[in-house]
Amino acid sequence: MDRLVEIEHVSKLFGGVHALENVSMGLSQGEVVGVVGHNGAGKSTLMKVLSGALRPDGGHIRMDGQEVDIDSPITAHHLGIEMIFQDLALLDNLNAVENFFLGRELTRRVFGVTVSDKRRMREIASRALAEINPNFRNIDTEVGNMSGGQRQSISIARAVHSDTRLLIMDEPTAALGPEETEMVRQLVRRLKDQGIGIFLIGHDLQDVITLSDRIVAMRGGQVVGEVAAGSVSEDELLGMIIAGRCPDHGTPGPGARA
């Protein structure tokens, strides 16, 4: 069977510098793949390419074996790719519903004019938010006045409520307290059971090891290697991230050092 996503030899240049160089990795349905590396290793750049925020300079992306051209965040959305951004990408001057549907508003026609279907958006958003976070209130409050956990709830609910097939989580627990972090962990497992493929970017290596099936380490825009999460230690991961050394039980990539 074809994999959900196959990233093949993708590269991205920023002013002559390779932010991504010949990066390949894949993801199947219901699989969680952790992506680790230093700041500037290329994790976020790769995920931005997948979510349509950046165009790659080379390489291909396939979904279900078909090559796709993800030229905008909306194209990604239509392909079932959603991303939870590290800084959440919420607009502080809008309320929860407006943020939830921003850029993909539900509309209806009134006398030939396309207007926002505010009632329907409010219903759907409140239901989706209650599912993620039963304590969520103040759906009409500007999100600038909300706590970190509530903001995270909106960002997550927005990413998982539609026909999501591939979810990218960029440091999903970085700004959260222990209770909310546990909530995110459970969510990852639940989504996995629903058959959603997840790319999980994280700094907390123990967390990534616990939640992932496989882990890909990146360094200097290249893939160092890929390891099974069940058989790798934190030290081995650090070796991959810092020195580019792929352990014997892993599969080395183009960025691996001997």
Next chain:
Amino acid sequence: MALGVALKRMDEGSRRLLALALSLVAIWAVFQVLTGGLFLTPRNFYNLAVQSSTVAVLTIGMVMVIMTRNIDLSVGSILGLTGMVIALLQIEVFPADAAWNWPLTVLLGLALGTVIGLWQGFLVAYIGIPSFVVTLAGLLIFRGATFEVAQGQTLSPFQNIYRIFGGGAAGSLGETASWIVAALCAGIAGILIMRARRDRLLLVTTALGIAGLVAAVAMFNAYDRPRSELGHGIPSTILILGCLAAIAVFVMRRMPIGTHILAVGKDVEAARLVGVPTRRVVLKVFAAMGALCAVGAIITTARLNAGTTNLGTLMELNVIAAAVIGGASLDGGRGSIIGGVLGAFVIQSLDTGLVLLGVSSSMRQILIGFVLIGAVWFDRVAARHR
């Protein structure tokens, strides 16, 4: 006490609108006393309304531009150029007695304003030149173009029907029609209020608004037409302003692009990441601004019955001031259409009142400058107390 509780319950935007409306009434009352009853005569009130209309129409667009965290310094020059082109076409190029003349020139004027807006929006949104630079250049380019088109001459007269847009004796509704329009507006407001939450505060403000509307129409009707016992009624410019403001409020509150405008102004990168077509939003806002400049040009030329090279000179300053007084934040993502319109009336009222008091134009500039700082200062202090 009850009032204090009610005020606390109001959201920030409504409170600001209330404060603006009260300041406007206070300004009028002060000038009425200082001028010994000259300010609120039917004649002065009517002229004040007509003169405020052009600035207010442009402010509608400026509020939207500022909400996207941009600025348009060229609105006065766009108004000048479109006005001059309309004048040239209607008076010099097309036959003066052709019935199709004025509708065609109005359409061409609107098209020209829109194209200029699209051009500037393209430079800002797609090429990435800061709007301050693009529109500063536009201020020079379009004013220069106005002189080139006019060859320095003043063009007059326009066709009679065209002059309706200027809100003079011909461009007013008459007494009966004015009451009908007032009744319609009150009816629509009533229906909207009934459909919204039953909020006593909202009911009271609506009632006050309708009372203000009735008072205004009574004033417009009390101003007799020349050599006649019949009143002017609502000037056409106020009707144009009212329709455009209603459309703009509808767009901001009911259409997706309204939310997108606020999102782009707050954080353009975040908006782009979640799928807002940020560049197209900015392009459309500048196009609307250009079209509104053309509307302002039509009102101004029709009122003066002449196309002159200095049409709209320095108007951008009053328009930006009105938008800011009305609550538009230059940091982007915040602003109010109605607030901007009220701001335009505040600026024009100050200017007119000071003229009636015999204050020199240099002193007027100084005072209005301080009012602008005062309004924003007050805003900052109020924001800190919340």
